[in-house]
């Protein structure tokens with residue numbers, strides 16, 4: 001198996017003070033367009049769609065979704081059609097994320113919140129597959145069993161790259177965390193940072209995605225105190241801290257996913273969460289396409305964040 005993304009060691013005065021080694025697994029570098037963990041999660045989904053001779057893939061997402069953006073490009077690359085059910089109004093088709101997706105051939109259907117809530121409802125899914133029999137349906141965020149197989153490769157790559165104690169990552173729908181848990185077999189501490197407010201729902205998602213696993217996995221945890229106010233919410237101060245860190249390390253973390261993991265990591269470090277001489281790997285899940293959308297919505301300053 002080929003190693004798809006490098007690991008880079010990073011330096012910071014706090015790391016020296018606490019005597020810990022910090023590396024970043026650079027899944028943001030896997031592909032210039034297809035966002036890191038979405039590339040991992042789509043790999044076997046698209047392979048399956050092609051093998052089963054579907055003509056396209058249908059999935060669900062918000063108007064700035066990294067998953068939808070990645071799906072559009074990946075389908076184009078794999079000679080598959082793509083169809084997205086988007087939460088929100090028609091005018092979103094002009095935003096930076098969807099205008100690109102549409103330029104790659106994606107078809108977008110806009111639905112209200114109530115309809116969007118049905119995205120995991122079996123009757124609704126049956127209706128969609130009757131309406132679009134040639135489309136393989138992938139859940140929001142791409143998180144299904146095919147996704148776990150793709151994400152597992154992160155662990156196999158890291159096994160070849162370095163020895164480490166803890167792997168940290170942002171958690172949105174928990175597909176990525178579940179894939180890591182599946183492949184790790186209780187060898188490392190896997191620490192997820194919830195990027196949205198939740199109350200046990202993500203843990204349930206993990207348990208559901210791993211329900212058919214023969215072995216029990218208890219080497220993981222989801223931290224719930226670092227969502228910064230909710231999904232895609234962050235303070236000016238958070239942004240400054242992420243941006244400062246980006247300048248220091250030369251790696252760009254964005255404030256919706258990887259940046260929240262980073263701030264959580266720094267907070268844990270200051271709390272003495274890690275032991276001396278431990279090695280921590282931060283999984284950079286990508287998501288940089290989202291920065292343009294945040295600038296467009298005036299949530300980030302163009303001068304500081306243009307990439």
Ligand SMILES: *Cc1c(COP(=O)(O)O)cnc(C)c1O
Nearest residue numbers: 066172173174175176257285287
């Ligand atoms: C989707 C996404 C995540 C969350 O991954 P899940 O598998 O949904 O938990 C994390 N980081 C980035 C950049 C993403 O786009």
